[in-house]
Amino acid sequence: MRKQLARLLKPKLYVSHIFEVSLEHLTQLGMKGIMVDLDNTLTPWNSEVLAPETIAWLKAAKGYGFKVCMVSNNKGERIDRIASFLEIPFVARANKPLRRAFIRGLEVLDTKPYETVVIGDQVFTDVLGGNRLGMYTILVIPISRIEFVGTRLMRIPERALLSLIRRPD
Ligand SMILES: [Mg+2]
16 A cells, blocks of 8 residues: 555656756657646746746757746646747646546647656646656656645645655755
8 A cells, every 4th residue: 555655646757957967868868848837836826927048948848859848737828928928838737636637638639648748837737647647757846835725725735645755955
């Protein structure tokens, strides 16, 4: 039971920022698609501010031949604006961790789960959903402490869980 839970809730990789993920490494693992969360992974929550390093990383990912897609539980024109600025497709109102959210992302990417990376800042949406489908999950530290009230609540069990995993420096 414990092992099963760990398999579902533990990310394959845990880094501070998305741009620290080695694209070289993902290529070596045979990954072809990257499904990326928006709030607190690419930008602070409900913000349109993108770090230059993040923009450069996404550009480099495309340069490596990765298909990239943004999958967010959020909604609104902001997502549209960020996606068109980054020139990547997106799925909004995704309802992560539901299976359907990730299947929609996979359809957009046109990749198989085993060759697709999920990058996000939440264990109970991004990591859980990605692991359930057998995707390669990467957890990042949330960009800002400001977030949706529901998310804040889920940080309590998440913190307990993450205390078992070594936090990146
Ligand atoms: Mg997020």
